[in-house]
Amino acid sequence: MCGSPVLAQSSAAPAGITLDSAISRALANSPELTTFGYQINARQGDVEQAGLRPNPELIVSIENAAGTGEFAGTDGLETTLSIGWILERNKRQYRVNAAMAGVSAMEVAAESKRQEVAAQTARLFLDSLVVQQRMELLTYSVALYEAEVEFARKRVDAGRLPRMNLTRSQATLEMVKLDLEDAEHELRTAIRRLAAQWGELQPDFTAISGDLRILPQPVDYDELLARVESNPELLQNLSESALREAELRLAQAVAKPSWRVTAGIRRHEQTDDVALVAGVIVPLATSDRNQGGIAAARARLAVTNAEREALQIRLKTQLFALHQELLHSLHQSGAFRDEIIPLLESVEADIQQAHESGRYSYRELWTVQSELVEARMASIEANANAHRMAIEIERLIGAPLSAAGKP
Template identity: 45%
Template sequence: MLIFPLLTHLKPIRNRFFAPKGLLLLLLIAPLANSVEQTKPAQTLGLQQAVSKTLEQNPTLVAFGYQFEAQAGRVQQSGLKPNPELTLAVEDAFGSGELTGMDSAETTLGISWVLEGQQRRERVNAAQARTSVLEVERDIQRLDAAAKSARLYMLALALQTRLQQAEQAIDFARTVVKVIEQRVNAGNSPAAESARARVELSRRLLEHEDIEHELLVAKRQLAAQWGATQVDFTAVEGSLTQLPKVASYSDLKSRLDQNPRLQYFVTSERWEESQLTLAKAQSKPQWRLSAGVKHLSATDDQALVAGVAVPLGVFDRQQGRITEARALMALNRAEREAEQIQLDTNLYGTHQELLHSLHIVNAYQTEILPALATALKETRRAYDLGRYSYLEWQAVQRDYLDAQNTLIEASLAAHLKAIELERLTGVAIAPAAPMSTTTSTTHSTTH
């Protein structure tokens, strides 16, 4: 299996939800070794194709895209200027004596507006900083969705491999039934051995059916990653024996800062800083200017009027927000440090688990399975000579089949750990050359 950063292979996804602007270098999973660019039957599915469809059509990602439309509205709203106010004031009217009626009235028509240049700029800056936070959140969701699709893909591939092994086990069990029935008919074996062999065949058939159901579920779960309610492929491509190479822990750790979860804290800190700057700007008094025309009814004259209102800064009404913003900045830095430690711990543990899985795979492919294949061959020969009973032959058969299943599970675990390492670091895990002894060829020795 080849695992590479998918964004270096995929065409940019250009739509209103997933524009590439500001997109971090994410680790996304890419094609299997045999998934080269060529025409392939529609019923087969490659890993690159599965991840591409997930990034384009995943329902969660599509839903998240609407947050950018909402945020665009917030940015627009933050830059709007306050409307001016039109005022009309009448004085010295409808009073008593000389002020009866409107003869001595003074009418003023004016307009006033608030000067908020700095505050408006800081509101826009804060809204734009929040947009950057959303972009990192989108990157995290895309990374997680791609990694989940890769894991489901590998699970389906492992189940396909197990299904092939189950089919070979059924063929072998049928061969055993045939051999034993011939011996029973010849009077060389008791009839009980034939019954046991048929029971073993029935168990293998049930196991095959169980795997078929698990594979159907895995395919359905994979298709759901791109919003499909029906599976439109019959098989996934690849080989579990194409195992990843392992980079050193120090090399992987040096790339840990590429994880978008850490970038999220960096971007969030910028947003908190903009919130602090905005709170400080809002703590300054906003001047209000006014201008208008006054009409004096007594003399039928007009005059211009102008004024300025300056709020007295006796009380700072932003003290709480400033304190809150500073505390949130400190909280963000503390959480980033905690996340860094957690990611480093996960990286180390995943790296060790990958090494262990590869060790298990190597041991089974180079030592255990070849030894069991030889033991199975020799046990069969001894059974034909009457030196071993069927139970002894059956025990070696089961050991061999169990070892094959263990090899599949260890190979799957290695691929899953490699995917997790890429999700954590963004570092492509290069593929190793496939082992010369595969699960299919080793099984053929049982015949």
């Protein structure tokens, strides 16, 4: 997931890390994913332990010793040596089933965490890319204001403009430079946070390769809704439900008492004879039949099922909101790309031509150029919002947007 070309690299993008590379690194080396391997190994150990048979018992009993009369001393001694086994009556299989359900639940949790790591990596990649593109526009803005300051200085020196206009332009230039410096610090921090996704404290890259203008494609809501069942949280709930059902079966099995059988030999001291002995011990379940354990297991299963119903409602509502936000962001992006920015660029070209012929002042050219910068800044944010919504939808349906609606 989060590997769709919504943040694909363009031919004009600066050399740097790509989204696919960032996600691959995070999935291979994320500190958050390392613990799941150990936890799965622990659960597999539980399966092995659950499959072990109870050890047999060695039973030694002595009868008719240290009595009176003919039973005085050891004359009438009877010694019995036997081995006992517990008949579990399928309890071992229920223990194994519960342990295996625990392994499955942990594997689903690990996959859910992998998808969350991928989504978080995509978010941090997007944040870094947005800051980088803002820096490019801010750099252009600095150049514009520097030209404005130079223009104002010439006008002041020629006595055609009050000095306060130059001072105002200089102050504005310094403020834009501060914005650029802030963005530079913000980019370094964003890159460090991105690299931390795969446990790297000293990033080996300084730039992000991507193009916000390559937007996610709109997908029909009903197609997305059909993919909600693949949501990682919902899959976790289903695996949790399977675990709770296995625990309930085990609790019910434990309620049935285990029989014990014994077999051995008995030696009679008086006659020096040996005989075989055998026995069966059947517990009488007159009181505790694990009613409390069964009730608790049933309650935990009911809680899991109720949580699933609430989760489905929440996911579908969230999906609808994200889908609406995606459509709105795509509409905004299209408006900036197809209408607002082309119109301002056309005005800029006309004023540039008029300025060169002396019909417009530099101030008018600078004004439209500033408006164009603001529009491009707003376009970056609209594009970024579209990508953010796409990332969240992909996380919610557990698949790239391009896979929505596919079997």
